[in-house]
Amino acid sequence: MKREWFALGIVALLVIVFPASLFGYQAWRTNSSDARVIDVIASSPENGGWSPDEIRVNVGEHVRLRIAAPDVVHGFEIPALDVRVDEILPGHVQEVEFVATRAGRFPFACTRWCSVNHWRMRGVIWVSDPAQPALPAPTFAPPLYQQLRIDIDAMHPAQNIPPRKPSAARGAQLNLRVDADFRTQSPDAVFAKLRADAAYDAYDDQQLWDAIAFAYFQNVGAENIANGARRYARDCAACHGERGDGQGPAGKDLPGLTTMHPDMPRGPANFTDASAMLGASDALLQGKILRGGMGTGMPEWGSLYTDADLWSVVAFLRTFTFDDPPAP
Template sequence: MKRNLFASLILLLILVALPALIFGARHAQGSRDGIRVVEIRATVPDAGGFVPDRLTLIAGEKVILRFTAPDVVHGLIIPELGVNIAEIYPGKPVEVTVQPENPGRYEFACTRWCGLDHWRMRGVIEVIDPGGAVVVPTVEKPLFEELGIDIDAMRHAPASLPSSPPSVQRGYEIAPDSSLPDWLADPHARRTRSPANAFEELRNLPENKELADDALWDLVAWTWVQEAAPEALAKAQELYARDCAACHGETGRGDGVAGRNLPGMAKMDPTMPSGPADFTDAAQMLSAPDALLHGKLLRGGMGTGMPEFGSLYTDEQLWAMVSYLRTFHFTK
């Protein structure tokens, strides 16, 4: 009698659980008209973030990615596949069809402020060639590495600081009456040196003897931002509002709510500042070459709380962002 009950229970389990299992698996990895459908659940990072957050595709394979957001509104960006979904609402799955042709790593990330750990909400699509080997893309060395700049080191305040934020417009007006070293006019060379380096060189040129220190700082401000295209700066401003302001603050002072409890550089050395960088701090920012700021943005901090953006932005966007950061300590 007992054994009979047991057997019926097993049968019941098989009848009920098996189809549910199969159906569940189908749901996560189905196919529609011969196209694979991959379901990706998006929840706040504490609840798991993107599940799965790692996906392997064969180059040239077409897949439908079906995103659901059971908890709160999330966004999605896959920069290298041109995917940008502003909102994924709970109960309203969003589908995108992708077909990456080239083997490599394609990062995806949430673009909505979904919680304090929003920055951790990322994943990667690995695209392998039909032969099966993962192709590791050859990456160029970033400029800060090429130059041997230690982006985590303490920086010392320049010997001389402007008395108020340097003005690009005033610099432009003085330019005809001044003398500039060649490297300052060369955008690539300029990335390797700091505004403070530029000021010192300008100060040492006998031709600039008549110009006051603040006038030379204005000149530095002008040379620094003159080449940044207005459209690129406008785009960087948008990205800043979306990706940076929560920690670095709307006005760049490092006072955003999401940055309050982050260790910052104090993590490396307790004598260094804690929390997000203050982009209006002249002593810090004028002593930093663009290559250093670009490097930190590209690589992120080592446990400081600064996320890496190298896999989310194009190199052009990274450099435009660096130029945009200059507008927090150089005025129009």
């Protein structure tokens, strides 16, 4: 009988203590940490999106997020707090720690293209300051397109189309100075102004366009273009295409394609379309990105991008109509 009890004891140990210790270990991992551990599940929006999609922390609190991806590859970013995880592989858990230094309501988002609804995968982190329960009032300046009263939903085709694609490299050799505010003026408007000016009569149309391309890139700088390129690849190319032609794989069946006004161009914007791009000022393009496409499937980026990020993406978009951008 003694050996029966021994055998039974071993079995009980293996069947009860072993599983219990597994769950115990997981609980210990959570509770033994000096940081506040928050488990976050990242699923594609059709599988539930972020869970939780609202995270509440305090200013100065040491927070550790444990992010799991049960379905496909996801990324995580709280742009305002400079917290990011570039890759969460399915079945893996990625941890990221941070201490929020200011109170506020900050959006977070998935940074990897996880499904056709990827751009809906967003959440909010509330950082409160126990000393100051009320959130600080947001400082808000209306975006430039509103100040300029640009109707960003209307078409603004260019009146003048360059004979060839303008080249900054050719423009650089002209030694031609172009003073223009590209944020408020479209390249087309800048061209019209130069063409009307007798001082530029010595230059043909193509040369003026080349000079505009050069001036534009000089103005925005290589760093901005490189930052824009990174963001474009991460956030835009899936729909607008790696070549900017609007033919990206994720843009093929957007909801807006069927419900949009019949007179509007269908599908993601084509940044290689000279008429549309040269007729648009930077303010207009920035407004589009900032506000989004209102039901077309184009998400708003105003809550995730800083102003500088928005302008840098606009600068990169110009490389689809102007050749030879400066290398960083």
